[in-house]
Amino acid sequence: MAFSVNTNASALSALQNLNGTNARLSTIQTQINTGLNVSSAKDNSAVYAIAQSLRAENAGLSAASASIDRALSTIDVAIAAGEAVSDLLIELKEKAVAAKDAGLDTASRASLNNDFIQLRDQITSIVNNAEFNGTNAVENNGDPIIAITNDDGSSQISVAPQNLSLSGSNVALTVAQEINTAALASAAVDNIESSIQNVNSVLSNLGSNANRLELQKNFVSQLSDTIEIGIGNLVDADLAESSAELQSLQVQQQLGLQALSIANQAPQSVLSLFQ
Known part of the structure; x- marks a missing residue:
């Protein structure tokens, strides 16, 4: 063995080994601190790129989930308004049928007519206030309910507005409808019966679309969870x-x-x- 005070091969070798151990120790400490085996492109560029793409997809799904939630809230408000209108129509029918009685005295008919007018006007109040996040899907010329359903917004569910206003396509009662005579009451009964059928059809349509949105929400949630698990499999330590x-x-x-x-x-x- 050569003796030299200028070059210490053993020390250089020991230093190289120590530096390698320290570098690996730093990597392991980072994994423990972050919980990630791949926390940057330096760790594994290919895996990091894949994980980032999946994270971007999940971010898009998060936005889709929020959009579906807003649509569900909007359609819930529309359904609540439709159910309230349906209940009012039933009450209106009771008043109108009672007013058809030819033997009814003037005071009783006037009382029924006053009740009828209050219930009739309540429909307008409900329809005008059936709004969520700036969207009213049950007024005249109402807004469609739209929800994006995928990570890039290229797919969506659209629910057409349903007009529940007086004199509209579904509610045949007019804004001036009264039952102060037997003849007017008879005409009102006919209008109310057709309106009840129309509103029931509207509620069926809204309910079906609400169920569709719920199914899509569950699917988006499951897809997001699956992607999150996939990211974990790629990068978690x-x-x-x-x-x-x-x-x-x-x-x-x-x-x-x-x-x-x-x-x-x-x-x-x-x-x-x-x-």
Whole structure:
């Protein structure tokens, strides 16, 4: 073995090994701190790129889920308005049928007519206030309910507006309809009966679309969860394995420091040659 005080091959080798241990120890500590095996493009560029693409897809699905939630809330308001209108029509029919009685006295007919007018006008109030997030799907010239259903917004569910206003396509009662005579009451009964059938059809349509939105919401949620699991499979660290490796590297680091210390003392032996 050559003796030299200028070059210490053993120390250089020990230092290289120690640096390698420290570098790996730093990587393991990062994995433990972040919980990720691939936390940046430096760790694994291909896997990181795939994970980022999947994260972008999940972000789009999150926006789709929010859009579906808004649509569901809007359609729930529309259904509530439709059910309220249906209930009012039933009450209106009761008043109108009672007013058809030819033997009814004037005071009773006037009382029925007043009740009828209040119920009739309540339909307008309900329809005008059936709005959520700026969308009213049951007024005259109402707004469609639209929800995006995929990660890039290229697919959507659209629910057509349903007119529940007085004198509209579904409610045959006019804004001035009264039952202050038997003849007017009879005409009102006919209008109310057709309106009830129309409103029931509207409610059926809205209910079917609400169910469709619920199904799509569940699908988007399941798809998002699946993608999240896939991202985890790609980039998550095995913390049990990382913990075991950390213990091993810490021991190696201590041994490396000891080996470097011993190697650094080797040149001291040269002094013995001159004694």
